[in-house]
Amino acid sequence: MIEVTGLFKAFDGINILKDVDLKVRPGEVCAIIGPSGSGKTTLLRCLNYLEVPDAGVIRVGDFTLDVQRASGDSRLIRQLRRHTGMVFQQFNLFPHKTALENVTEGLIVVQKMPRAEAAERGMLWLAKMGLEDKASAYPGQLSGGQKQRVAIARAMAMEPEVVLLDEPTSALDPELVGEVLLALKKLAQEGVTMVIVTHELGFAREVANKAVFMDGGAILEEGTPLEVFGSANARIRSFAAKLGHSSKQD
């Protein structure tokens, strides 16, 4: 479970996140949608402290971090990060490491797990992502969809409390989107807590328990995906209409 209250973030004096509150219960999948520049990425990165928030309280599982009290305490920040996994739009795999080494790197370096044990757990997660035969392939030899599944395995192997995914399928060719969404759906069914920024409304409707619409650095509406996508709010309606239109063109 992850809960954030009163989150503020400014870049160069411009407020990007304005008092964001969000709560995702254990086993829930929360889809964040919203127009470009609304602060979705910034919110996700603040939850993982890849951006340093200006204020707010972040709670992940039984770990709580008050931004104003913790800032600069690198130990607390690392602890927060160990409770959260991150999947990036551009995969961010280590190019000189094999798929398996990518997955085990954090286990060996950060969690100080013995190599054999890390390899075992790494193989387990690669297998779950349908990639057991790609363990010794380098990222350059993998398709976008395979790369993103390695990245998901890498995040999951650390056994985080919650996985944060920023548009995990946006950098993929359309025909590769399905395999990644399917892998995510499987994780959701296993009860993995996820916060996912996505433009895949169909996926959100099917898999997410909760949807959040962001606009101008604030949460405009939250509820079940059906409630949010069917909202009467004019901003949301025009946003959903645009997405619906573009997805019909694919």
Place this chain on the structure above:
Amino acid sequence: MTDISSLIYQIVIPEFSRTLFMVFSATAISAAIGFLLAILLTVSHKDGLRPNRYLYHALDTTINIVRSFPFIILIVAIIPLTRAIVGTSIGEKAAIVPLTIAGAPFIARLVEGSLREVDKELIQAAKSFGASNFQIIFRIMIPEAVPSIISGITLAIVAILGCTAMAGAVGAGGLGAVAITYGYANFDNTVMYGTVFFLIILVQVIQSAGNYLYKVLK
């Protein structure tokens, strides 16, 4: 005039070992210091893991100052320092001091460049799973940068080799000194071109070894 076999046996071989000694000692010490400086520069840079304007500025300026000395002037300028460290300002051991002082900032810049080329995204990924700055530097950045660091070090070895010739001019031995003193000063073309030819081969060998390592590691 000198014939080829006495050139090789009496001059090239003994002087070659002196050159090797100077080049490799200077490279090893320069690399150690250069690495440390490069890590400090990378970490304290404004986009680094732990920005520190004052430290970065101090190191940056110092390195620029040292690097702007022409090597031949540097040798002379630091004679008191060289004496203090090795007890003399003449000979191969003495030459290592200016070679290192010139080499370390050079390697620092090359390694700094290699480390900065490491994709920001990889550092983000490492941060995202809770790696410490120390782990990010030594387990992620340096391993990712190794091929590029190797080609930088190769460049540095060749540059240091070139500098040993100048060090030769002020009393250190080595092949460069032979080319200058015997060849240039005594108008002995066999010695001068023979030694230069040998130096060319040496550079080729170093460069090929570096390129090969780079390819294998990449």
